[in-house]
Amino acid sequence: MDRVQKNTVALHAVTFCKVIINLFVGTFLVAEIFMMTGGDVSAIGWFLLVEFSALFVLYMVASYLCKKIKPCWIVRASVLISSGMLLAMLLWPDMLESHYLLLGAVFGMASGLFWGANNYFISRSFNKENTTKFVAWFLGLASVARVVFPFTLGALIDLESLYVTTVVVLGIGIIQIFATFFIEIPVQSSRSLDMRKYFRTLKEKQFVKPTMQQWFATMLKGLASYPTATVIIILTMTVYGTHMSLGALTSVFALTSVAFIVIFRRLKGRAKIIFLCLGMVLPILASGSLLLSVGYVTVALHQGLFMSFRKVFQSEEQSMRLNSTKFWGGEEFTLESNLLFESALFCGRMVAGLMLVIIGIIGATHLILALTITTMTVAFSVSAFLLQRWKGKYAQ
DSSP states (O other): OOHHHHHHHHHHHHHHHHHHHHHIIIIIIHHHHHHHTTSOHHHHHHHHHHHHHHHHHHHHHHHHHTTTSOHHHHHHHHHHHHHHHHHHHHHSTTHHHHOHHHHHHHHHHHHHHHHHHHHHHHHHHOOHHHHHHHHHHHHHHHHHHHHHHHHHHHHHHHHTOHHHHHHHHHHHHHHHHHHHTTOOOOOOOOOOOOHHHHHHHHHHTTOHHHHHHHHHHHHHHHHHHHHHHHHHHHHHHHHTOOHHHHHHHHHHHHHHHHHHHHHHHHOOHHHHHHHHHHHHHHHHHHHHHHHHOOSHHHHHHHHHHHHHHHHHHHHHHHHHHHTGGGGTTOGGGHHHHHHHHHHHHHHHHHHHHHHHHHHHHHOOOHHHHHHHHHHHHHHHHHHHHHHHHHHHHHOO
8 A cells, every 4th residue: 555545544534533523513513502592593604604714714824834844734733623622612511602603713723724734635646537536435434424423423412411422522533633643645845825826827728717617606515505504404403303303314314315426426428417407406496395384394305305416516516626727737736726716615605604694683484594595505506507517618
């Protein structure tokens, strides 16, 4: 096993633990904040705004540092920060209720450092085909985590306590720390981060317009993907009322997402196009059903269709984003490209966070939440369509 393969295995292990911690924070802590604040949607909006702002700033820091120091140290720092956050929650149990914005900032910092270094390694270590394989493996392992752990963590919270669940997740964080010591990613360039030179080179290669088209589609994905999942959490907790139900639904639909990805990979030609079209249309129809009635069936129907097709499009989008410089021969600008598209995700997420804050202020009725989730689902389908069209024109 060569160095790249060893790094790949170690990174998969670290990322697997990262997905579990993300599930705990992004699903159950968000649900807990919603319940603790008496169903205040604006509190969730502020949490997301703080988290995504910290993520973007630290992603920029990671992009700069990857040119100066070994990225494995940046990954190691990120997992130490996230584990420290979990430890602080155990030492100060009231932190979640009174300082949830601080937790959002710390978690965003850890995620920004992690994904900045992780994306750098993937983009610089693989060709286009192997990047796609790496992303597919990552999404496959992430799906396994999302099948097993949501129900487990939800049941632990309901049957034991949030404190006990946090202890379990901290144990996973400690395993993650040990796994980082098997990663050895060298510094591959001493050149400083240079966005001006990046755009000048794009102009010389006549690839500015395609890049900005991809940026816009990625921005729509940022607006729709994660925030839609957050609104789904709010609706699920409102309708079903327990962490176990939230975890059970998340686990079941993670399993269907694995099945959808397997089906998609095996389809060819026209059948693949039909499958993609269904993935753009059916979630919109399901969100429309929420406008008629917000209940057990309609919430589960939308969550199932959206989360399952989302993984298919996420695999396609992530591969194109990480391979972006390879389509015009600009591999030396990997960090600049990753930072540009991270800014697209950041802009979309900030708009979504502001929407949730405004909704919380005017009153988060079922109808308003249904309208919000319909709008975000349409945005996600438009993003998927634009990225597929972009892939047909430029990613060959």
